[in-house]
Amino acid sequence: MTINYNSAPCGSGKTHQIVQWACKMARRGRRVFIAQPTKDLIDKTAREELEIIPGHPAYRVFHGDTVGAKSIAKRLIDYLKDPKEGGQIIFITHALLPLVRFWPNKGDWDLLVDEELQVIKYKSHRVPETHGLITEFLQVEPVNSTHGRVLLIDQDEVDEKGCNRQGDEVLELFSETNRILANEHWETFVNLQQYERLKAGTGKQLSFHSVLNPTVVEHFRSVFMASANFQDTAIFKLCEERGEKFREDRAFGQGLRFTSHPNGALVTIYYATEKAWSSKRLQATAGENGEAAFDLMVQAAKDLFGEEPFLWQANKAHSENPFGKNARLPNKPHGLNTFLGEHNVAFLSALNPPTPHFKFLETQGLSGGEVRQAIYFATAYQSVMRTSMRDPGNTDPKRILVPDRGLADYLHGLFPGSRIERLEIDWVDDAEKKPGRPRKHRSNSEKAAAQRGRDREKRLALLNDLFLLGSQDADGVISCANREQLSDENSNIITTCFVTQVTAGTIYRAKQSSWPEGYLRYLGEDHLERFLRVCHRKSWQIKEDNYHISPSVFDPNKVAATFRATDNIVFLRNVWLDFENGDLSPHELPHLFPHLRMVVTNSFQHTANKPRFRVVIPTTQTMTPYAYSIIYEGIAYKLEDAGYKTDRDKRSKARNEGKPKSGLDWSKAAPTSLFYLPCQAEIPSHSFFEVYSDAPRIALDPTSWIEHSGHLIKVEEERPTPREEGQLNQVAVDTAVLKWRNATQKPSHLK
Numbered sequence: 012m013t014i015n016y017n018s019a020p021c022g023s024g025k026t027h028q029i030v031q032w033a034c035k036m037a038r039r040g041r042r043v044f045i046a047q048p049t050k051d052l053i054d055k056t057a058r059e060e061l062e063i064i065p066g067h068p069a070y071r072v073f074h075g076d077t078v079g080a081k082s083i084a085k086r087l088i089d090y091l092k093d094p095k096e097g098g099q100i101i102f103i104t105h106a107l108l109p110l111v112r113f114w115p116n117k118g119d120w121d122l123l124v125d126e127e128l129q130v131i132k133y134k135s136h137r138v139p140e141t142h143g144l145i146t147e148f149l150q151v152e153p154v155n156s157t158h159g160r161v162l163l164i165d166q167d168e169v170d171e172k173g174c175n176r177q178g179d180e181v182l183e184l185f186s187e188t189n190r191i192l193a194n195e196h197w198e199t200f201v202n203l204q205q206y207e208r209l210k211a212g213t214g215k216q217l218s219f220h221s222v223l224n225p226t227v228v229e230h231f232r233s234v235f236m237a238s239a240n241f242q243d244t245a246i247f248k249l250c251e252e253r254g255e256k257f258r259e260d261r262a263f264g265q266g267l268r269f270t271s272h273p274n275g276a277l278v279t280i281y282y283a284t285e286k287a288w289s290s291k292r293l294q295a296t297a298g299e300n301g302e303a304a305f306d307l308m309v310q311a312a313k314d315l316f317g318e319e320p321f322l323w324q325a326n327k328a329h330s331e332n333p334f335g336k337n338a339r340l341p342n343k344p345h346g347l348n349t350f351l352g353e354h355n356v357a358f359l360s361a362l363n364p365p366t367p368h369f370k371f372l373e374t375q376g377l378s379g380g381e382v383r384q385a386i387y388f389a390t391a392y393q394s395v396m397r398t399s400m401r402d403p404g405n406t407d408p409k410r411i412l413v414p415d416r417g418l419a420d421y422l423h424g425l426f427p428g429s430r431i432e433r434l435e436i437d438w439v440d441d442a443e444k445k446p447g448r449p450r451k452h453r454s455n456s457e458k459a460a461a462q463r464g465r466d467r468e469k470r471l472a473l474l475n476d477l478f479l480l481g482s483q484d485a486d487g488v489i490s491c492a493n494r495e496q497l498s499d500e501n502s503n504i505i506t507t508c509f510v511t512q513v514t515a516g517t518i519y520r521a522k523q524s525s526w527p528e529g530y531l532r533y534l535g536e537d538h539l540e541r542f543l544r545v546c547h548r549k550s551w552q553i554k555e556d557n558y559h560i561s562p563s564v565f566d567p568n569k570v571a572a573t574f575r576a577t578d579n580i581v582f583l584r585n586v587w588l589d590f591e592n593g594d595l596s597p598h599e600l601p602h603l604f605p606h607l608r609m610v611v612t613n614s615f616q617h618t619a620n621k622p623r624f625r626v627v628i629p630t631t632q633t634m635t636p637y638a639y640s641i642i643y644e645g646i647a648y649k650l651e652d653a654g655y656k657t658d659r660d661k662r663s664k665a666r667n668e669g670k671p672k673s674g675l676d677w678s679k680a681a682p683t684s685l686f687y688l689p690c691q692a693e694i695p696s697h698s699f700f701e702v703y704s705d706a707p708r709i710a711l712d713p714t715s716w717i718e719h720s721g722h723l724i725k726v727e728e729e730r731p732t733p734r735e736e737g738q739l740n741q742v743a744v745d746t747a748v749l750k751w752r753n754a755t756q757k758p759s760h761l762k
Contacts, residue, residue, distance in 0.1 A: 014228065014234045015259075016237065017259065017267075020270070021401060032263070033123055034068055042120045043100045043122075044102075044122045047126065069098075073101060087111060092115045108227050122231040124236040128227075130250075131368075133220055133367075135219070139214070141181075142209055154715045155716045156720075157648065158200045200221075202371075203605055205218065207602075220372075249377070252721070274403060277407070277408050278426045279411070281413070281432050283438070292361070320337055320355070322340050324358050325359040326342075326360050338353075343390075355410045358412065361387075363386065384421065416433075514532055516584065518688075521555070536629045539585070546690060547612055547700045550691040565580060577683055580683070582633040583633065586628040590673070592623075593671075609708075612625055640680065641716070654670055
């Protein structure tokens with residue numbers, strides 16, 4: 012499916028042009044839907060844009076005020092089964108699009124969407140006692156380390172609860188959530204740990220993260236969307252992430268008043284702080300005398316605008332009016348044109364989603380900066396454009412006051428020739444931004460789009476590699492399914508020759524061994540767990556006497572002069588983790604991954620006071636070394652999400668400073684790592700071996716994790732700008748360090 016779009020600015024006449032296009036299409040006998048965000052905007056468009064056209068085509072309006080609030084979808088379906096003959100226009104709201112289960116003659120209709128569709132939703136309920144009203148009909152399928160997809164056990168029951176035909180007051184609290192869950196166009200996810208804690212009686216919150224699928228606009232004759240800064244919207248980024256194609260319709264722009272803001276030189280943008288604005292930041296103490304940040308912003312607006320009138324916007328929680336007669340803008344000001352004589356505006360709202368939703372959207376391929384653009388920046392721009400900035404003929408100076416530098420920079424990019432000035436406010440915890448690298452892209456949107464393209468290509472390559480491993484043997488010739496009878500016909504779990512993908516790791520006698528002692532045969536999760544339990548019964552005088560295992564299957568003959576380097580890896584199976592010197596206990600860790608099957612056992616030097624333990628997580632298939640690294644990163648990401656510190660990179664160290672340590676040994680993240688096989692602890696009474704395999708726990712599915720871990724996939728960076736003489740080449744250093752870590756032969760004093 013290809014979606015045509017236009018991304019012209021606010022005030023350029025997109026709605027007018029959509030109506031003109033719809034009329035031309037209808038006069039040629041085509042049938043057209045115009046979808047708009049609110050019924051008020053629909054009524055205004057029909058009255059002020061369509062009805063003034065002499066001999067306009069026939070049209071109908073379907074929303075709550077015209078056909079009844081509880082029967083809109085049914086009324087529309089009934090009409091579409093036997094529509095009026097000839098070309099015509101039908102106005103519908105955005106919200107109606109996913110509610111229509113079946114569109115009769117859908118391919119006969121063109122869809123024109125005015126303003127962006129809202130494609131992300133977050134619903135959270137505090138239901139420690141009553142969650143069964145929802146969870147009784149759900150099951151959860153894990154998709155990565157932190158989230159699971161919600162599936163319905165009884166869709167009809169959830170659908171009926173969403174309709175709430177009897178007007179039950181309790182069910183009404185969950186009606187919107189149930190309607191989303193029952194809607195095939197919405198894909199809904201939960202945090203796995205939070206969900207299982209709630210069902211176990213130790214949690215209180217039930218939160219749903221929902222994404223509207225592109226299926227909602229499939230199979231129309233054509234689809235066109237018009238929205239300001241369309242490439243910054245969530246629908247553009249999420250649909251593009253899922254492989255949908257977009258094409259800019261330049262012909263549409265020829266009928267607009269302008270395609271970029273013509274009076275940017277008249278605009279001055281003022282900001283207060285270098286730090287990103289948020290609800291937490293808004294309420295925090297920021298002044299030297301203990302003033303709240305929001306109060307400082309209010310005073311700054313009064314000082315800046317003085318006696319001149321101005322518009323203002325703030326969060327709903329700020330119900331009081333600190334600005335007297337100055338008009339307050341609604342939180343969704345789309346289509347509001349009553350303030351064209353105003354030249355000043357103060358935007359004070361903090362509109363970032365809750366932190367859990369931020370983290371979820373990151374797993375869907377949206378960076379934190381892109382989420383801020385799609386929600387916070389987009390709303391600010393719409394609010395700013397309620398003023399005379401909407402009128403290209405107005406030449407009065409215009410002033411915009413915003414909280415942070417990020418938003419100021421974004422608006423500055425939209426108003427060519429505008430100026431940015433920092434307000435004279437002393438924020439006690441603020442600091443000037445350090446200049447970064449020279450820009451390689453014309454805009455942040457262009458940079459993000461290029462990054463998403465590289466991410467998609469890398470993820471596709473990863474998935475192709477996984478599928479290839481699943482279809483052929485280690486020698487790249489015969490499928491394991493067809494070769495099972497050719498593998499060693501003995502019942503030993505260790506095989507000494509390198510044969511097929513029915514192996515699940517390489518055994519070494521010692522850490523310095525180059526040649527493998529043998530290969531661990533793979534006969535299923537149960538067999539693996541029995542093997543590990545047998546190993547655990549063994550006692551060793553010193554840990555160095557124990558055998559080692561690597562999750563990698565090494566072919567020592569694959570590359571000349573190396574035996575267990577990365578290039579010798581044919582594939583990996585299962586994930587092995589070491590924990591030591593951390594604050595995370597071996598009995599707490601399984602609760603962080605409630606849907607993963609795993610074995611948790613002591614390490615040789617484990618004691619109750621100083622936990623050292625190993626975790627083995629079976630996988631449903633073999634992996635490439637790079638896929639294994641993404642899985643490893645996903646596990647570390649979940650540990651950080653649960654409040655524990657890992658050392659996976661410099662950013663995570665800084666981000667998690669002060670938090671308890673997870674104890675995850677990041678030096679074992681390399682696919683070439685060796686692990687001691689399970690055994691009794693040095694002090695046998697401290698030994699333990701726990702298998703977590705009860706439902707809903709299942710083996711880790713690498714394909715699903717890769718598909719839902721775009722935020723962890725590292726792509727090659729563009730070539731950096733030429734470095735100054737004497738400047739450290741960090742890329743070269745990192746490459747050398749990685750090569751050293753993967754090497755099997757090191758100087759004896761480093762072994």
